[in-house]
Amino acid sequence: NAGVTQTPKFRILKIGQSxxxxxTQDMNHNYMYWYRQDPGMGLKLIYYSVGAGITDKGExxxxxxxxxxxxxxxxxxxxxxAPSQTxxxxxxxxxxxxxxxxxxxxxxxxx
Amino acid sequence: GQQLNQSPQSMFIQEGEDVSMxxxxxxxxxxxxxxxxxxxxxxxxxxxxxxxGELTSxxxxxxxxxxxxxxxxLNISASIPSDVGIYFCAGQPTTPLVFGKGTRLSVIA
Numbered sequence: 032n033a034g035v036t037q038t039p040k041f042r043i044l045k046i047g048q049s050x051x052x053x054x055t056q057d058m059n060h061n062y063m064y065w066y067r068q069d070p071g072m073g074l075k076l077i078y079y080s081v082g083a084g085i086t087d088k089g090e091x092x093x094x095x096x097x098x099x100x101x102x103x104x105x106x107x108x109x110x111x112x113a114p115s116q117t118x119x120x121x122x123x124x125x126x127x128x129x130x131x132x133x134x135x136x137x138x139x140x141x142x
Numbered sequence: 143g144q145q146l147n148q149s150p151q152s153m154f155i156q157e158g159e160d161v162s163m164x165x166x167x168x169x170x171x172x173x174x175x176x177x178x179x180x181x182x183x184x185x186x187x188x189x190x191x192x193x194x195g196e197l198t199s200x201x202x203x204x205x206x207x208x209x210x211x212x213x214x215x216l217n218i219s220a221s222i223p224s225d226v227g228i229y230f231c232a233g234q235p236t237t238p239l240v241f242g243k244g245t246r247l248s249v250i251a
Contacts, residue, residue, distance in 0.1 A: 035184075121184050131239060133177075135183050135184045
């Protein structure tokens, strides 16, 4: 099993550009999450989803959008990239309230 | 929102020493989890705790769910160089998880 797969692994964006961070899981987990991790900091929840068609805001949702059209995929969209969004982004999934499994992250720099 | 206080923020220890770190919350949690993050990778689950007072081991790692349900402890015995990384506690009053800010562990050979 691949687990949680995130693409791309690295990306550099210019201010104002848009992009989608991809996340897919093959564990048939119903819950999926997006976090950001700033240097030396912990994980901050951006958005999460408890099932296809359902999404909820986390602690830091501003500047991001998500969709959950399938159980497997949970893409994160940045519409107008800003320097404050430079971070490492982690996707995670779980079966209900069971412990979360994380991907290896997408390192995003906005210049 | 919910907050977890994780301490210490960082530790420098000699290889072979034991390590202790802890997390406290202002509210009661139903689940406590401990994750480790290696450089350049995502967090990996080490230990999950589901019951107040529970003591669980995973090799040289031992974690406890505090009896007040507001704290948890992680101990690492006889540290080795590959223990280097960031250790996160996470708690669950309800979905989603709340994460601590992490303890950065450095092991000096």
